[in-house]
Amino acid sequence: MYDGDRGLMAQVSLCYGYNTDNGCELWKQPQCRGHRSQTFDLRTGYFNDSGDKASFYDKNTSLGSSDCREICWDDCDCVGYKDYIDETGCMFWRNQEFHQDLSGSASPKHYVLISNIEYVGGKKKIKWIPIVVAIPIFVMLVFGLLCYLKRRTIRLQVGRGETTEMDDLIELMTLANAQTGTNKLENETNKSNDLKIFSFGSISAATNSFSLENKLGEGGFGPVYKGRLTNGREIAVKRLSRTSGQGVVEFKNELILIAKLQHVNLVRLLGCCIQGDEKMLIYEYMVNKSLDSFLFDPSQKEKLTWEKRFIIIEGIAQGLLYLHQYSRLKIIHRDLKASNILLDNNMNPKISDFGMARIFKQNVLEVTTARIVGTYGYMAPEYAMEGIFSVKSDVFSFGVLMFEIVSGRKNNSFYHADGPLNLVGHAWDLWNKNAALELVDPMLSSDSSIRQQLMRCIHVGLLCVEDRAVNRPTMSDVISMLIDDNITLPMPKKPAFVSGISVGEENSNKSKLGKYSVNGLSSSTMDAAR
Incomplete structure (x- = not known):
């Protein structure tokens, strides 16, 4: 239904009358009814009527069903009403608890004001506003938990006693993975450069304990070894020498920078290994x-x-x-x-x-x-x-x-x-x-x-x-x-x-x-x- 003046979507229960031109006319909203999530629902059951004017009966012959709704809506204490088919007038209830009868017996039917949680046909129906608010909060909590677990896992892999400088490197490593996205327009032939943390044990095993037979050469960074992972993939391992003129700065630079680059004519970095004083870069092997x-x-x-x-x-x-x-x-x-x-x-x-x-x-x-x-x-x-x-x-x-x-x-x-x-x-x-x-x-x-x-x-x-x-x-x-x-x-x-x-x-x-x-x-x- 549409509001004739403003063109807004409105529930039928909020419309004044059913035969107005140009859609429905919205009722005037009292301050206590400011939330459009409230509505009246026809239900089988009864109100606890304790007397003391908790309910009253209006026999005004001019009252129709929509008029009964309006009267109850405008009364901030009204929680439900009942109109009569055989005679005019309405029965209203104020501040009373409604007991719904789900047994299917011939209990009387009432229009009950519903808020927060509805029960329609015995099924629970939660309002959308709480859901919309809750979902982003839930997602943020899950994301924060995953970040914490990933950081904790990396710390366990690299060992205890890392310096602040290496802590920064771990954060950069996480950032590198988070910021890396394959741009197919830039390079359609390379796979995503999702960097991995390798354990020292896996790299040592892959290079046969960094044997001379596996050594490819040595440069300013340190020695370079050929290795083979347990899945059969061949790798090249650059191991930072403790006596190298290069250090953590260059290590960080290469790790983070090349993680963001994807091109068929650039070597592909697979990941790194950090454990204590050991710092290594793991590349695809070029035969x-x-x-x-x-x-x-x-x-x-x-x-x-x-x-x-x-x-x-x-x-x-x-x-x-x-x-x-x-x-x-x-x-x-x-x-x-x-x-x-x-x-x-x-x-x-x-x-x-x-x-x-x-x-x-x-x-x-x-x-x-x-x-x-x-x-x-x-x-x-x-x-x-x-x-x-x-x-x-x-x-x-x-x-x-x-x-x-x-x-x-x-x-x-x-x-x-x-x-x-x-x-x-x-x-x-x-x-x-x-x-x-x-x-x-x-x-x-x-x-x-x-x-x-x-x-x-x-x-x-x-x-x-x-x-x-x-x-x-x-x-x-x-x-x-x-x-x-x-x-x-x-x-x-x-x-x-x-x-x-x-x-x-x-x-x-x-x-x-x-x-x-x-x-x-x-x-x-x-x-x-x-």
């Missing part, structure tokens, strides 16, 4: 290990045909583009190098080692830091010398890496007293001599069909390593220039030459250099003295 194990090994590099190398170049570029532009976070990797590019069983690249990565706000272009981290030879000059880093720092590293993939040589693999100091300088010299193809790995085919693509990669590489960050292309531009032959490339400017002397040797009062290369997951640091 072909890292790019440097193929690229710089004369017995393995022949497996890297140019077609495979170009797929690797493009995959790395796509991974960086995701980090810089398309992930929910804007991320600068800061340690892109061949040993941090893992290869799956199809030789597809996956960027790894996010311990040094930094999260940027989308509107921030660059940041200055006093703590310089990364690997010498891959660092952009403005970062190595001034601590300024941005997405263009990763672009520089990508350019160096692309030269290494094309040539099959490390950036710092040679030194000429009268010539270029590194691979970047060598590429620039060859470019100016119109002999850029001499940079190409002799292991690669000299087929003329790939020369144009090789030249384009060298050209784009030189644009990536230009001295001034503002002149370097974005990763979006890099991908377009690599795959679209119709794009005219600008002429490269002189690249940044990194001195043959390390930054630490040039200014020992400012920095100390440590460089590591690992067959598998790796990490490196260059920490500025404070």
Whole structure:
């Protein structure tokens, strides 16, 4: 039914009369009847009539059924009434308890005012308002209990006596799982990155008690082991060394950051293990290990045909583009190098080692830091010398890496007293001599069909390593220039030459250099003295 004036839905029991035009007219609501959940229900039974005017009989011949309702409704003490079919008038009851007869006997029928809990046909019917209020409270209590139980379970797994720093890490671990959601538009090929806490016993068993036979390599973070879980899944375990220059900060950084990232060209983090002083990161295992194990090994590099190398170049570029532009976070990797590019069983690249990565706000272009981290030879000059880093720092590293993939040589693999100091300088010299193809790995085919693509990669590489960050292309531009032959490339400017002397040797009062290369997951640091 509708209120003719306001168009509101109303119960029939609240309508004055049954034959009004434009729907029902709502009765005037006395203050004691302000809750529309109250209504009259026809029931079989009787009221306790103790006299003392607890009930009264009105024989007014003008009273109809709806009039009886209105009189009782307006009387705040009235709890029920009875109208008569054979004669006019109504019987009303005030402040009396009604006893319902459910036996089916021929007890008289009364209209009873109902509130809070109703009994209709012998069935309990609870009001909706209490339910609506109770459900959110119940849900919040259950959620709080689950959070408490999960935190308690994690504490039991990691053991007693954790430091406040590790307590924060546990909270971050819980947050990482809560905030991680798979965005199918961003990556339709990866599964949800739901991080897990592994017990120390399970990881020890998986790695055969961290045996030398299972060791894949060692880097700045610590040793890396191959393992196999009880379900047969192969894993890679990064175990933080107690003597490592890296610590809880980098551990937290990689754990929380990579939990929020999902892309086919990023390594997948499965979870972690925290127990006492033990801190480990558990990754999916890459059967072909890292790019440097193929690229710089004369017995393995022949497996890297140019077609495979170009797929690797493009995959790395796509991974960086995701980090810089398309992930929910804007991320600068800061340690892109061949040993941090893992290869799956199809030789597809996956960027790894996010311990040094930094999260940027989308509107921030660059940041200055006093703590310089990364690997010498891959660092952009403005970062190595001034601590300024941005997405263009990763672009520089990508350019160096692309030269290494094309040539099959490390950036710092040679030194000429009268010539270029590194691979970047060598590429620039060859470019100016119109002999850029001499940079190409002799292991690669000299087929003329790939020369144009090789030249384009060298050209784009030189644009990536230009001295001034503002002149370097974005990763979006890099991908377009690599795959679209119709794009005219600008002429490269002189690249940044990194001195043959390390930054630490040039200014020992400012920095100390440590460089590591690992067959598998790796990490490196260059920490500025404070």
